[in-house]
Amino acid sequence: MLNISLIVVFLLLGIFFQRFKIVPPNTSKYLNNYLIYVVLPALALRYLPKIDLNPELLLPVASAWIGFGLSWLIFGTLGKIYNWGNSVTGCLVITAGLANTSFVGIPIIQALYGEEAVQIALLIDQAGSFIIVSSVAVIVASIYSVEKKxxxxxxxxxxxxxxxxxxxxxxxxxxxxxxxxxxxxxxxQLITITLTPVALTSVGLQVKMDFDAFRSKFLWYGLGYKLVLIPFVILILFKYVFQMQGLIFQVSVMEAAMAPMITGSIIAITHDLEPKLASLLVGIGIPLSFLTLGIWYFIVA
Incomplete structure (x- = not known):
């Protein structure tokens, strides 16, 4: 319970810093660089050498690829049928298809399930989400972008x-x-302890709320897919098809249920794929995911 409370505290702290301009505007950029170049490597070195590698761990990694592939299939098809345009379609494919499995995902998984679960979360993030956002997502962005990169x-x-x-x-x-x-x-250990306070403060600094945007149907299409549909698909697939249970099953579903990835939204924005929608999917998706994650936590318990 203390760990969950700390997550909320540091998220609100970041929002407070942003709201009252207590820290420089580019603070989140420096915090993100620290997380990427220091904390994530430290996490890998601390946890992955101790994990018991077995074929069953391929399934959690596959969950990230399933999430992105299904996003491309669904939104790509709907975009053609209803003439959404490449900009909207590409934005939804990328932003809704990628989960925030590191900055938000790992601290939450650590708080809910402990250090053993972090090993599984790291595999999902590094062998799944990271490779996707660094490769396939860039390709998708180039396909849907008006100005080909x-x-x-x-x-x-x-x-x-x-x-x-x-x-x-x-x-x-x-x-x-x-x-x-x-x-x-x-x-x-000293470095990895900083993950939760730094990551959630950084997320708080980047959260942008726009209540007028709640009327956008595309916002709810994206969040409905990311926070409800894809974790449901992973739950059904892993539990009833692959007969999985225990910690690997729980972490796989919970990571699939994380809010849209900040890096994914950045890729959409830099390729001019509905920048406002991409920002809203993250800005509204992260706070909302704390509610939906609580529901999924009790479902998979």
């Missing part, structure tokens, strides 16, 4: 991204059964 070296972008590099290092340590020394582990 020049081809990028996507594989180079992935392989030179620090969290992914440390993800590979951590998996290597696991495979070769190399243990991290106590002193290094203590330093990693």
């Amino acid at each position: 020049r081809k990028r070296d996507i594989s180079r972008k992935i392989l030179t991204f620090p969290p992914f590099i440390f993800f590979l290092i951590a998996i290597g340590l696991n495979v070769f059964e190399v243990e991290i020394g106590a002193n290094i582990d203590f330093i990693l």
Whole structure:
């Protein structure tokens, strides 16, 4: 209960800082860089070498790919049928198809299920969400963008991204059964402790509420998919088709139920795919997800 309370406290703290302009406007950018380049690598090194790798863990990773693939199928099809236009369709595919499995997801999973669950959440984030947002999402954005972007070296972008590099290092340590020394582990622990306060404060600084936008049907299409439909699909698929249960099942559903990913919205915005809608899906989706996540938590318990 204390961990859940801290999540709410730091989220509200970030909103408070933003509302009264207590910190510089680019503070969230610096906090995000710290999370990406310091905390996520530390998390990988601390947790992944200890995880018991088995084929069953491929399913949680697959949940992120299923979420994005189904988003592309549904919104891509509806966009053509109802003539939404490429801008709206591309925005919904990308923003609703990617879950915030790191900045919001990992702190919540840690608070609800403990450190063992963080290992599973990290696999979903690094081998699922991160690779998708760095590769497939960029391709989708280029397809739906009015102004076609020049081809990028996507594989180079992935392989030179620090969290992914440390993800590979951590998996290597696991495979070769190399243990991290106590002193290094203590330093990693100190770094990972900062995840929840920094991540949720950063999210609070970036939340933008626009109550007039509540009338947008596309906003509710995207949030309905992200917060309700895709976690329901993962629940049915994993529980009744793959016969999964326990922690892996719970974390898979909960990560699928996370709000839209901030990075995904940034990709949509930079490709001029309905920037306001992309911002709203994140700005409204994150606060609303605290309610829907509570419901999903009791459903999968």
